[in-house]
Amino acid sequence: MINQKLWVILLSLIFMHQSHGLQHSMSEDYGSMVMSSNHNNLPLGCERISGEENIIVSAGQRYAKDIPGTIYGMNQHEWDVDPCTRVTVTFINEDDVRHQWMVHGLPKYLYPAGMFYIEAMGGKTATGTFIVPSEDRNYLVHCDMTQHMEMGMRGQLVVGEGSGDLWAVTGITDPFYRASYLPDNLIYLSLVVLFLGYSVTSWLVRMRQKR
Numbered sequence: 695m696i697n698q699k700l701w702v703i704l705l706s707l708i709f710m711h712q713s714h715g716l717q718h719s720m721s722e723d724y725g726s727m728v729m730s731s732n733h734n735n736l737p738l739g740c741e742r743i744s745g746e747e748n749i750i751v752s753a754g755q756r757y758a759k760d761i762p763g764t765i766y767g768m769n770q771h772e773w774d775v776d777p778c779t780r781v782t783v784t785f786i787n788e789d790d791v792r793h794q795w796m797v798h799g800l801p802k803y804l805y806p807a808g809m810f811y812i813e814a815m816g817g818k819t820a821t822g823t824f825i826v827p828s829e830d831r832n833y834l835v836h837c838d839m840t841q842h843m844e845m846g847m848r849g850q851l852v853v854g855e856g857s858g859d860l861w862a863v864t865g866i867t868d869p870f871y872r873a874s875y876l877p878d879n880l881i882y883l884s885l886v887v888l889f890l891g892y893s894v895t896s897w898l899v900r901m902r903q904k905r
């Protein structure tokens with residue numbers, strides 16, 4: 695009798711665990727994972743799915759070779775899609791280490807924490823589907839493994855007209871540390887300021903000597 699009860703509890707625990715996974719639409723394969731898949735739920739402002747887009751993303755060190763200062767990279771770092779498109783991403787990890795293709799800033803009523811992501815262990819391929827919102831906007835795409843973004847795995851998903859380039863998109867936009875608020879001709883400006891300073895100082899010194 696007690697044994698039967700235990701079994702019931704155990705089975706319901708297992709069932710709860712599984713349905714919990716389903717609620718978050720998480721699918722896990724050996725060596726790969728897709729978080730927050732969305733095939734049919736329309737974002738607000740989308741009357742229907744406007745189209746289908748299949749994107750193949752390859753990640754690996756070989757894509758970093760031609761881009762100075764990077765170690766990891768992707769075959770491309772910017773993707774353009776129309777609003778309300780259903781996007782299916784096939785993520786091919788050509789490296790030995792784990793990589794992710796993670797989109798940020800999606801609506802939280804459809805995507806927990808505003809994220810959609812695919813993760814693939816070394817040498818694995820994973821495919822996931824989501825629907826992009828109706829607004830024109832740029833979304834950050836990156837790999838969340840420690841330091842991988844800084845090492846080059848940083849991109850942008852441009853929906854519609856977009857909302858302006860993100861900084862430091864590998865091979866596409868300037869790194870933030872180049873301080874975009876400083877003028878490009880900073881070096882010449884500095885020389886002019888130096889020269890003026892020198893002239894004024896030496897003029898003052900000469901005036902003093904004359905007295």
Ligand SMILES: [Cu+2]
Nearest residue numbers: 793837839842
């Ligand atoms: Cu990575």
